[in-house]
Amino acid sequence: LCSSLVGLYFTLLVFFSFTTHPIGYCLLLISGSICVSLFSFVYLGFSWYLALFILVYIGGVYVLFVFVSLHTPNSFSSLGGSFILFIFIFFLLGGLVYYLDFPYFSVLDTSHYLCSYMEGYSYLLLCFSLLVGLVGVSVVSSRKDSFFR
Secondary structure (H helix, E strand, O other): OHHHHHHHHHHHHHHHOOOOOHHHHHHHHHHHHHHHHHHHHHHHOOHHHHHHHHHHHHHHHHHHHHHHHHHOOOOOOOOOHHHHHHHHHHHHHHHHHHHHHHHHOOOOOOHHHOOOOOHHHHHHHHHHHHHHHHHHHHHHHHOOOOOOO
């Protein structure tokens, strides 16, 4: 399962270069974050990393998605040959990796390494850095001479 998640993540990175639409970028970023989160849960057993990474990363992609949709609200997207190629390679690699790695699936929870006496301070640091980033984005987007207005 680990190799399938890593393979899917690198496949998403390759198809990130073929995508031209902002919504496609956001969907690929969200899919990549879910793959990395599941990999960290399967390989390391940290369920807290999974929740934090998905919440912070998808929240950041959501903010980017809102600003990009405000910047280009009515663009037309067509499903061309690159999308069909993406679907074909995705299912081909996914089926191959699933066939090769399925019998070795096992999960061991080792989240006690993350939950220590420093847990509260690390969460406060993460929340503070997220708050500073959101304030920065709000200041930039609220200015009248800003790029996004």
